[in-house]
Amino acid sequence: MEPEPLTLTSARLVLRPLDPRDTDAVYTAAQDPDVQRWTTIPSPYLREHARGFIELLAPEGWATGSMFTFGVFLPDGPLTGVLSLTMRAPGTAEVGFWAAKEHRGHGYTTEAALAASRWAFTDLGVDRVEWRAEVGNEASRAVAKNAGFTLEGTLRSAINNKGVRRDCWLAALLPSDLGLPSTAPYLPAPPPAAPSGG
Template sequence: MEPVTLTTDRLVLRAPGPQDTDAVHTCAQDPDIQRWTTIPSPYLPEHARSFTEQLSPDGWADRSMFTFGVFLPDGALTGMLSLTMRSPGTAEIGFWAAKEHRGRGYTTEAARTASRWAFTHLGVDRVEWRAEVGNTASRAVAEKAGFTLEGTLRSATDNKGVRRDCWVASLLPSDLGLPSTTPYLPAPTDRPAPTGAA
């Protein structure tokens, strides 16, 4: 698949390329990004090159991961966002924000925009967000973007060789007023739990 560009009133979401390598490397020096994401630490120039020249274009080409750089109209990189296909109809969203651009709602705006695109162009019926327990900044972005927290998964993420618990949340097409590609029958919440069979 050829990369696409998405725009909002404030942002341009486009696939990162070689011209963005230096900006990605600079942003990724932030200790918080290295702590809470699975990027290598220390994050070296060759890691940024591999990301912009191989990982991102390969993901678009084989439709396994759709990576967007989140830019201001003047070209400043505010963050990065990826939608990784986990199973048919389900994509996992991940993102980080450049330190100097946090607190302005850019990542929330980008997450909603990319999720809407996934629902309308990829046949996705569930966008899932996961983050290590304690990553309250990422959780705040997800919740502001409309994701519903579903719980904590034990030992469900591996960050630099250490298994950790993570939060999980989801966004469905109906949360954005969109139809699903397949019927969805939510579990009833007002009935007592079934008894007898185990």
């Protein structure tokens, strides 16, 4: 049974499903060239794109259990960004996010990523949250690093952004990184043996 759309809270934020009243805020924030450059949203981004995302794509993701999308808000209302958890494989979700330009630099996206990951670990049975971003997206990489994700490497030709295949960074957060139990035992690989002198 898929989880019903719900609201998460953190120290400074409210993460809730988007609804039609958020259309203008999402449309306005998505006009930022950085959001259009580094994410796979359409460019140019039209009001109808915001409507389709909020009224069709996001609710469908909740209904099918394939993608859980939250608007990230300050308690008094303003949208600071959007965050989604997309189920990639059994026990694995991928976090994706963008931040409204005027709300960057306050740690909101890091806080939201941690809140959503904690929920995925405790309520969705997820044992691994992955983060991917196109190589060069230093702002996204900083969010992942600040949230405690471990960088695992670079994947060649792993993102298709507006018809162009690009390399991406891959990082992951595990329940144990947040002091939480896994649904299945985790046996890490032993560290490589040190070369013997001779």
